[in-house]
Amino acid sequence: xxxxxxxxxxEVTTWPNVSTRPMFGFTALYRKxxxxxxxxxxxxxxxxxxxxxxxxxxxxxxxxxxxxxxxIGFTDALKARWLTFEMSSDNDLxxxxxxxxxxxxxxx
Numbered sequence: 364x365x366x367x368x369x370x371x372x373x374e375v376t377t378w379p380n381v382s383t384r385p386m387f388g389f390t391a392l393y394r395k396x397x398x399x400x401x402x403x404x405x406x407x408x409x410x411x412x413x414x415x416x417x418x419x420x421x422x423x424x425x426x427x428x429x430x431x432x433x434x435i436g437f438t439d440a441l442k443a444r445w446l447t448f449e450m451s452s453d454n455d456l457x458x459x460x461x462x463x464x465x466x467x468x469x470x471x
Contacts, residue, residue, distance in 0.1 A: 364412045367450050367459070368402040371414070375400075375463055392463070399470035400463050409436055413447045414459060416466035425465070434458060 368390065375381055375392055384391045388406035391398050400416045401408060408415040413436065418425050429435045429446055434455060436447035448455075448462050 364403050364407065364450060367412075367453075367456060368404065368414070370456060371402055371459055371463065374460065375467070378467060381467070392467075394467055394470040397470040399466040409447045410449060412450045414450070414463075415445050415447050416462045417470070418444050418446060418466055419469045432458070432462075435462070 372383060372390055372392070376383060378394075380395050382393045384393065385404065386401060388404055389401040389408070390404050392400040392402065398417060400414065402414045403411070407413050418429070434449045434451075436449060446462070448459050450456075450459060
């Protein structure tokens, strides 16, 4: 997961107004002052191979899309619109970037 997190961080930090900060074993991704994702650094979110994205506003369409994606997990933090994304192979990097991009777009 460390290699996947490093690859995702490397890509996402090229997007406009993105910064990173360490946060309790994670790398937090911010768009200006708004957090939109956390990537594992020394620990995982719900599992060792999961990252989390914040989808605001998470309307019915976004939630329906998330429910159709088997890699998405719903946690107690769903009320705060945090979803987990489970990585199992290099093929999941594209899907992870799609969900991170949704969170980035929502963090305006």
